[in-house]
Amino acid sequence: MDQTLRINEVFFSIQGESTRMGLPCVFVRLAGCHLRCAYCDTEYAFKEGTTRSIDDLVAEVSDFPCDLVEITGGEPLLQERAHGLMSRLCDLGKTVLVETSGACDIGACDERVVRIVDVKTPGSGELARMDWSNMDRLRPCDEVKFVVTVRADYEWAKEKIAEYGLVERVGAVLVSPVFEQPAGLEIVGARGLSMRDLAAWILADGLNVRLQPQLHKFIWDPQTRGV
Numbered sequence: 001m002d003q004t005l006r007i008n009e010v011f012f013s014i015q016g017e018s019t020r021m022g023l024p025c026v027f028v029r030l031a032g033c034h035l036r037c038a039y040c041d042t043e044y045a046f047k048e049g050t051t052r053s054i055d056d057l058v059a060e061v062s063d064f065p066c067d068l069v070e071i072t073g074g075e076p077l078l079q080e081r082a083h084g085l086m087s088r089l090c091d092l093g094k095t096v097l098v099e100t101s102g103a104c105d106i107g108a109c110d111e112r113v114v115r116i117v118d119v120k121t122p123g124s125g126e127l128a129r130m131d132w133s134n135m136d137r138l139r140p141c142d143e144v145k146f147v148v149t150v151r152a153d154y155e156w157a158k159e160k161i162a163e164y165g166l167v168e169r170v171g172a173v174l175v176s177p178v179f180e181q182p183a184g185l186e187i188v189g190a191r192g193l194s195m196r197d198l199a200a201w202i203l204a205d206g207l208n209v210r211l212q213p214q215l216h217k218f219i220w221d222p223q224t225r226g227v
């Protein structure tokens with residue numbers, strides 16, 4: 001019998017983050033997450049999902065006119081079979097990105113997969129869940145993201161970037177101001193941070209990181225799903 005995954009949604013949109021920001025991209029959002037970040041904007045993926053075969057998913061992804069695919073969540077690496085899906089997509093010549101919380105071992109990913117690790121800042125409320133051994137597994141093609149909620153998060157991120165030599169070791173260090181997020185059933189929500197303030201802090205420190213918005217939230221309504 002074909003292997004299956006719990007899938008929240010599959011959609012074709014503009015990549016809103018990472019160094020591929022602005023490019024058309026197919027997204028496969030896996031259901032489930034063991035974290036409850038204060039600012040999570042995909043709370044609906046915690047439990048909503050359908051069981052889909054990997055064959056079916058590969059066929060659906062292949063139908064889009066696009067060779068860039070992001071596997072996201074929720075936390076995609078909670079489902080071990082996600083590795084099988086990613087390898088199948090790599091075999092087809094797709095550029096496969098996985099966006100992961102940093103709380104799961106990234107070492108099991110196919111070596112062709114680009115890992116984008118969201119390092120949980122103190123403001124996320126989930127710092128204690130970070131698997132710091134992932135920092136040793138990063139390669140030059142991978143990317144690391146920090147979502148900054150307040151100045152203290154920025155100062156903390158700056159220390160971690162230096163401690164792990166991230167600017168020198170990965171393809172990009174992405175720093176994002178948190179977007180305002182209303183409280184939900186399982187998350188506390190977050191106040192937004194000004195992109196201009198974050199830009200000023202980065203420039204004052206001469207920090208060699210990439211400031212990134214969540215582009216899709218400027219194109220569409222921030223609460224829109226499937227974009």
Ligand code: SF4
Pocket residue numbers: 033034035036037039040041042043073074075101
């Ligand atoms: S890791 Fe955090 S932000 Fe990502 S899906 Fe889970 S709760 Fe949401």
